Amino acid sequence: MANDSASHAAESLLFQKPAEDQLRSHVFAAFAGIAWYNAIELIVLCFVSFKRRRGCYFWSLLISSACIIPHVLGYVMLFFPTGVTPGWTGMVTGQSVVLWSRLHLVLQNQRVLLAVLLMIIIDAISFHLPIVILLYGNVAVPIGDWATGYSIMERIQLVGFCLQELIISGIYVWETVKLLKLRPEGRPNGILHQLLIINIIILGLDVAVVVINYVGYYAVQVMFKPVAYSIKLKLEYAILGKLVAIARGSYNSNELPSSVREINPYPSCPSSQEPSGVESRRNVHRQYSPPWFSEDSHQSSDMSSRL
Known part of the structure; x- marks a missing residue:
């Protein structure tokens, strides 16, 4: 029964009657417009926010943002299904790579980081490849086994990618809570609460995409998903701003783990204006400048290379 319902949803999405459900058409148009607007804004923000346009964090943000455009276009122009797959793969896996890149800022355990990266790679192969094959088969033969297989696999990959992002975000939240315990009061504590x-x-948006699909609104879900991903990418820049505030703040670096302690709180600051004790702290702790700051010629470490 569930498979028949899912198959009917996929078939109705690909072959709608022109006069069927005008309200749904208006909802699709609204979601598409919002997603495209957010994608363009995110691309601009990506180039404006980073002074050094390199590193995994920068490229994952840029690719994930840019892929929203062809993903939405593919579902709008259903007669050209080739546009669906490249945008979808880059948007979904790109978001996971963004989360993984940000995880380096609060986590130093290389085994955990490697395990998360392997999870992203395995999930990308396990979920993207079957969907690509089934999608083309469903478009060529919109009834029968192709439609049923696509409907089943589409739900599996939706839950799989949601769990993947929940795991990565959960690790980040866990490490952030550990930082909160190290800073019982003060400005960094408030920023970490906001993070x-x-x-x-972000976790709520992931769950919302899955819930919308499983309550029977598959057609709405495929257009709401790029909107949700564009919102999540916008929130990444909010997180980026909070990390800048931490890096610029003045606090005792000994109280924080090395992943946060290494962020240089006084980037590109003339020596005549540096607060007392800055030089001594630089000599004690290895520091590098975050990718959103310009770097002096004397600062050789590069945070972007780590991400």
Whole structure:
């Protein structure tokens, strides 16, 4: 029964009657417009926010943002299904790579980081490849086994990628909570609380995409998903701004783990204006400048290379 319902949903999405459900058509148009607007804004923000346009964090943000455009276009122009797959793969897996890149800022355990990266690679192969094959088969033969297989696999990959992002965000939230315990009060503590709230919102968007699909609104889900991903990428820039505030703030670096302690709180600051004790702290701790700051010629470490 569930498979028949899912198959009917996929078939109705690909072959709608022109006069069927005008309200749904208007919802599709609204979601498509919002997603495209957010994607263009995200691309601009990506180039404006980073002074050194390199590293995994920068490229994953840029690719994930740019892929929203062809993903939405593919579902709008259903007669050209080739546009669906490249945008979808880059948008979904790109978002996971963004989360993994940001995880380096709060986590130093290389085994955990490697395990998360392997999970992203395995999930990309396991979920993207079957969907690509089934999607083309469903478009060529919209009834029968192709439609049923696509409907089943589409739900599996939706839950799989949602769990993947929940795991990565969960690790980030866990490490952030550990930082909160190290800073019981003060400005960094408030910023970390805001980072925690933003990540909870991201988790909520992931769950919303799955819920919309499983309550029977598959057609709405395929257009809401790029909107959700564009919102999540916008929240990444909010997180980026909070990390800038931490890097610029003045606090005792000994209280924080090395992943945060290495962020240089006084980037590109003339020596005549540096607060007392800055030089001594630079000599004690290895530091590097985050990718959103310009770097002096004397600062040789590069945060982007780590990401």
